[in-house]
Amino acid sequence: MQEFMVLIFRGQIPGEGISEDHQDVRSLLAWIERLSRSGNFIAGEIIGKDASMASAHQFNDEASMQSPVNACIRITALNVDQAVEIANECPLKVNGTIQVRPVTMFQL
Amino acid sequence: MKAFHLLRREYYSSLVASGVKLLGWSSITTVEELADETISIASSKLNQEFDKIYIKDELLQDWKNRLRSRRNTDESMQPDDQAQLNELFDEAVLQQSKLEFLLECCAPTISPRSQIIFILNAVCGYSKDDISVALVISEAEIDDSLDRTRSKLMKVTPLIPQSTKLNILHTAIYEIFMYGYLPTSDDNYANGQLCVDAMRLIKLVLQSYAGIDQDTHAVMALMCFYSARFPARVSAQGEILELETNDRSLWDKDLISMGIYYLKLAYDSNKTSRYVFEAAIASVHGIADDVLSTNWQAISGLYERLEDIQSNPSTNLKRAEAILHANGPKEALAYLQKSLHGSWLRNHSDYHGLLGIIYSTLGDGTMAIAHYEKALSLTALRAEKEYFNRKISNQKVLMN
Numbered sequence: 001m002q003e004f005m006v007l008i009f010r011g012q013i014p015g016e017g018i019s020e021d022h023q024d025v026r027s028l029l030a031w032i033e034r035l036s037r038s039g040n041f042i043a044g045e046i047i048g049k050d051a052s053m054a055s056a057h058q059f060n061d062e063a064s065m066q067s068p069v070n071a072c073i074r075i076t077a078l079n080v081d082q083a084v085e086i087a088n089e090c091p092l093k094v095n096g097t098i099q100v101r102p103v104t105m106f107q108l
Numbered sequence: 109m110k111a112f113h114l115l116r117r118e119y120y121s122s123l124v125a126s127g128v129k130l131l132g133w134s135s136i137t138t139v140e141e142l143a144d145e146t147i148s149i150a151s152s153k154l155n156q157e158f159d160k161i162y163i164k165d166e167l168l169q170d171w172k173n174r175l176r177s178r179r180n181t182d183e184s185m186q187p188d189d190q191a192q193l194n195e196l197f198d199e200a201v202l203q204q205s206k207l208e209f210l211l212e213c214c215a216p217t218i219s220p221r222s223q224i225i226f227i228l229n230a231v232c233g234y235s236k237d238d239i240s241v242a243l244v245i246s247e248a249e250i251d252d253s254l255d256r257t258r259s260k261l262m263k264v265t266p267l268i269p270q271s272t273k274l275n276i277l278h279t280a281i282y283e284i285f286m287y288g289y290l291p292t293s294d295d296n297y298a299n300g301q302l303c304v305d306a307m308r309l310i311k312l313v314l315q316s317y318a319g320i321d322q323d324t325h326a327v328m329a330l331m332c333f334y335s336a337r338f339p340a341r342v343s344a345q346g347e348i349l350e351l352e353t354n355d356r357s358l359w360d361k362d363l364i365s366m367g368i369y370y371l372k373l374a375y376d377s378n379k380t381s382r383y384v385f386e387a388a389i390a391s392v393h394g395i396a397d398d399v400l401s402t403n404w405q406a407i408s409g410l411y412e413r414l415e416d417i418q419s420n421p422s423t424n425l426k427r428a429e430a431i432l433h434a435n436g437p438k439e440a441l442a443y444l445q446k447s448l449h450g451s452w453l454r455n456h457s458d459y460h461g462l463l464g465i466i467y468s469t470l471g472d473g474t475m476a477i478a479h480y481e482k483a484l485s486l487t488a489l490r491a492e493k494e495y496f497n498r499k500i501s502n503q504k505v506l507m508n
Contacts, residue, residue, distance in 0.1 A: 025455050026488075032452055036420035037286055038220035038279055039382060045451055078216035078272070085219035085256070 001076040003042065003103040004083040008071040009096050027091035028071070035075060040086060044073035070096070074103065112151035113235060115167070119147060120233035123171050125209035126196045130175055133212065134262050140230070142174050168197060206231070207316045210309065214276035216268060217260050223280045224287075225250055226257040232305045242302055243287055270319050278323045278383065281309045285331050291489055300338060307331050325374035326383035332367030333390035336360040342491075350495075352399045364394040385414040389426075404434035421449040425458055432462070437469040457487035457496070464499060473507040 028046075035041035047070055071092070077083035080102065087098045120143055127139035150167040172193055195201055213226055221243075228234040228242065229250075236250050288302025310328045314320060340358040343349055371387050389410045396402035411427035424447045432440035444453070444463070453459040460483035468476035477500055484496040 029452060029455055033422065034221060036422050038283055039418055040220065041420050043448060078276075081217035082219060085217070085222060089219055089221055 001078060002080075002083075003105075004075050004077055004080070005101050005103055006044075006073040006075055006083070006087045006090065007069050007099040007101065008073070008090060008092050009068050009098065024092070031089065031091055032073070034089075035073075035086065040075045040077060042074040042076060044071065046071045111154040112148060113238075115147045115151050115154060115163075116144075116235065117233040119150075119164075119167060120144075121206050121209070121231045122197075122202055123147070124230050125205040126171075126202065127175060128209055128212075129196060129205045130193065131178060135178075136258055136262060138178065142178065143171070146171050146174060172197070203312065203316050207312055210312065211270070211273045211277060211317075212261065213257075214273040214280065215260055215265060216272060216276065217265070218257050220276075220279055220283060222253045222257045223276065224283050225253045226261075227280055227309070228284065228305075229254060231309070242299060271321070274313075274317075274319060274321065275323070277313065278327050281306050281313075282327050282330070282383065284309070285334070289334050291491065303331070303335055303338075307335065322374045322376050322379060323381050323383045325370045326381065326387045329367045329370035329374055329387040330383060330390055332363045332370060333387065333394045336363035336367065336394060351393065356396075356398060359394070367391060367394060380413070380417065382414060382418050385410050385417070389414070399433070402433070404430055408434045419448065421447075421452040421456065421459075424449055424453065425456070425462060429462055432466060432469070437466045441466050441470075455486065457483040457492060459483075460486065461496060461499070464496075464503075468503055468506070473503050476503050 032041055032044065049070070073090075075083060075086060077086055080100065083100045083102075087093070087100045090098055092098075123143040123146060124136075124139055127143065128136060131139060146167060149170065150163050153166065154163050176193060196205065210227065210231055213230070214223060218226070225239060225243070225245075228239050229236075234242065236247050239245065239250050240247055285303050285306035288299040288304075288306065307328075310324065310331065313324055314328060317324075336359045337354065339360065340354040340356065341349055367387070368391060371384075371391050374384050374387060376384075389407055392403050392407050392410070408427065408430040411423060411430050415423050415427060424444070428440045428444045428447075431443050441463075444459075444466075447453055460479040464476045464479035464483060467473075467479060480496050480499045480503065484493055484500070487493055487496065
């Protein structure tokens with residue numbers, strides 16, 4: 001099994017968050033529950049839209065201060081194809097986009 | 109229509125497995141269409157009250173003719189193909205074909221959910237309506253999933269180890285069972301048919317596959333323990349009965365014995381898996397006379413080991429419940445507060461239901477009611493709403 005990070009970008013407007021109405025959260029929960037049952041869920045969080053920046057340089061770009069990533073879910077999958085298939089079933093795909101990236105296990 | 113569904117459940121997997129064996133996976137779409145046509149014709153005869161054995165013979169003969177005709181359009185049949193065709197319908201060969209088909213469905217490029225949709229459709233003979241109700245999913249999603257799965261299965265993939273396929277199959281069968289065991293909607297509370305079909309699938313593996321491993325036995329054991337509780341899980345009025353209030357005299361003792369038999373086969377001190385731990389936990393419940401005499405320390409320890417393999421919101425909740433019984437409400441509360449899955453748990457009705465019980469045990473009725481009310485607001489299931497309403501009423505009585 002390999003580990004992947006599923007990054008959920010919600011909506012086209014940067015900073016548009018996951019709606020707090022019951023339906024959004026419920027559908028995401030149902031998806032997480034299914035992933036737990038099939039043994040694919042490791043961890044994850046919904047992320048707030050406002051970012052606080054730490055940078056060596058002055059940072060005044062308001063748009064960039066709002067993160068377009070609205071949730072990060074860490075999963076296991078047999079390979080990247082399966083990870084993408086799993087991400088495809090995320091209910092929030094309908095109004096946004098989802099990125100799947102392998103978690104790099106590095107060793108010094 | 110009813111006859112079509114009945115025949116599909118009974119024969120679809122035999123037709124599709126034998127068709128794919130003869131024509132190959134690249135013809136899966138054609139094979140499925142032909143199988144549905146064949147069953148449709150046979151079902152019209154069944155509606156006219158033809159003898160069932162006659163229908164079976166007719167159906168299989170029609171299927172052979174269709175396969176032969178299809179094969180002839182691709183290439184000329186060799187003289188020995190006729191024998192091969194007949195041999196396909198030998199009972200033992202058919203079982204083997206079904207098993208091979210089932211294992212081939214378990215490609216590692218398909219999501220677990222798509223795997224169970226395909227297995228329910230092609231191996232268990234479920235219609236899209238059946239799947240839609242069973243998994244609470246729209247027909248459009250089912251179509252999309254089936255199309256994606258077919259296209260993946262039709263591609264020639266690198267050799268996948270049988271052990272990988274078997275692991276995938278265990279997960280798929282386990283999930284099918286759990287969709288039946290756990291409530292998913294008001295129309296689908298405790299869907300016993302899914303559980304029966306999952307048990308049929310694991311029996312097929314146990315009986316026909318030489319490469320079974322400890323997980324095959326563990327999944328079977330788990331299903332036996334859970335199925336044993338079915339007669340006591342829901343009252344005659346349709347109310348959910350907690351494990352505590354189950355009339356355990358209604359639990360099926362034969363299934364519990366069978367579960368213990370398979371759990372012993374699964375046990376290997378050098379190897380562990382989630383299914384072995386889950387089956388072991390279910391066995392501790394299965395052999396206890398009641399909640400008070402249940403070995404909650406053992407259950408709590410087993411959940412701890414299960415979490416080493418797989419930690420998720422659901423195992424967190426179940427372990428907290430075991431800690432509540434084994435070590436008391438304060439430790440259960442402390443454990444839940446440390447959970448890494450807090451954001452998911454806080455939106456789950458079961459979490460607030462458990463907190464309600466914890467606070468009630470701690471003597472804080474106000475907090476208990478607040479959590480039962482939160483649980484009530486989070487569940488969409490009628491039976492669970494009734495359960496939490498009862499909890500609130502009982503708590504109010506205790507406080508007066």
